[in-house]
Amino acid sequence: MGVVVPFEEARDPAESLKPLLEIVAEDMEAVNRIILDKAVSDVELIPKLAHHLIDSGGKRLRPMLTIAAAKLCGYRDEGHIRLAAAVEFMHTATLLHDDVVDESDYRRGKKSARLVWGNQASVLVGDFLLGQAFRMMVEVGSLSALKILSGAAAVIAEGEVMQLAAAKNTSTTEDEYLNIINAKTAALFSAAAEVGAAIAKRPMEEQAALKSYGRNLGIAFQLVDDALDYSGDSARLGKSVGDDFREGKITLPVILCFRRGSDDERAFWNRALGKGEIADGDLEHAIKLMKKHSAIEATLDRARHYGTIAQDALAIFRPDRYTRALTDVIGFCISRAN
């Protein structure tokens, strides 16, 4: 049906996010109002801790996908606002729990909530936000949206457990790793886009198209994130280069480097990530090995591959400003790495 114009990797990633920002701007104001409204509780600690993350300038990419998908599918009612807010709360809850699991000290360039208020409060406020997310979904009253998002909630947690089980295991395969990020990251991107079509009650092929778009965009997004952790600009990332390395996380750049490397190099990865014995200069050595084996470039190539799939998924729609904005988002996700 549509003509496929390849997504462009902009020199300035912010440029390729602009079309999306414009078409969702009004609805996102409503989403942000609901987010503030639903983070309220008489229990003082809850809004304090929740706002620490909510106000920390996340891009709100996932709820924007929900809004854009609903618009693309011609949805005219108000339900997408609450679903988008629910998606962002699910994401925020995941971040709170992730930081506890990863023992992270920083998030989006600020001290992590668990560092400020402790692991206990982070776990419980995450639970609260997840509960609020479900409340909002129920308010919308679409059982198909509820099915998609409740499924995602279970799968995300499954993905996190998979990642925990694979931690320090340098012989994780690329396939196994893809399963992990499919669950822990792509499931929410996918659900965020899919619910837009679901509440618009569009034919199943449009819902499936947006589901596939979100899934592949999510995989690309995560792979670029993995690459940035060994090559990015800390100030722009809001996290330090090397966080994954220090936490012993096995990501695709490591998997590729490990497989392409010599026995000596594998011994290095096993010591540093497998056993967690990290000495001064190890991160620099890791980055050197990644350059030697073009592991970052290969990871970004993989990301572009999934980006292309995401784009083709949209081809069943008649090209309009929504499909163009969603296509540009793919470019944004990938050009972050430039």
Added chain:
Amino acid sequence: MGVVVPFEEARDPAESLKPLLEIVAEDMEAVNRIILDKAVSDVELIPKLAHHLIDSGGKRLRPMLTIAAAKLCGYRDEGHIRLAAAVEFMHTATLLHDDVVDESDYRRGKKSARLVWGNQASVLVGDFLLGQAFRMMVEVGSLSALKILSGAAAVIAEGEVMQLAAAKNTSTTEDEYLNIINAKTAALFSAAAEVGAAIAKRPMEEQAALKSYGRNLGIAFQLVDDALDYSGDSARLGKSVGDDFREGKITLPVILCFRRGSDDERAFWNRALGKGEIADGDLEHAIKLMKKHSAIEATLDRARHYGTIAQDALAIFRPDRYTRALTDVIGFCISRAN
């Protein structure tokens, strides 16, 4: 409408649970099958950790309330089975997160999951079970049931945060404490009973009656639990007497003892629970003070008060084996303390 026969505090608590066990037996077999089925995951760690708790012989009181309430309301379909399983999963998820928050080493007489598999896995498997709980609710497709249970999920987390914020605060009032247990314990009892009426599509007054029954039963249950922690039989409790004391938890027996005590005694509570400086013999001293001020007996009197409210809530129903079984459960909850 009905004739109120006061609940009896049986000499053998197990006796007063029997009528309920009998009327729900067949349905609970189906609930248990679904619980096993939904704890399955390709991620090996998930069923292992989940089964640690699932197989540990909890009473499954909450799902039994859902079944009995649905039966009492004449419900004839299958939805109550999944809702009951969802209620138990919500409870299990809460236990997993609670043990992380309280740093508990034992649960139901076994090592806690967090001690065996770590805090990280306990947080994430809790999230998984919560996700599965929502999936099951969505499968049933009752928006009113979804509303009740998603509301409870947020409120439970709110209650846990309230308890965290009140920890070590010996000047917590009885009212504040009731707010906490209303949220962290009674909300799920209440929702468990209420959804039974909700899926049976009974008049709002019956739904409200079961909601009130569950809420007051839950408060009574928690108060008895608090009393048992200073007076119970460790082997039967599956937890050690003094757990709350060692964790610095402010429960009603402490609140009463603190208020009824002398300045010296208050200094003791402030040192032991406020500052967490516990020396040998302190637990024994605490128990002695509780006897001196009849704090355990007063706590149980309060529990009986809420038990009576729970019972009166049922009085709008025509007495039958369901109302009798639900009344006996009140007796069970309170006579556990004998």
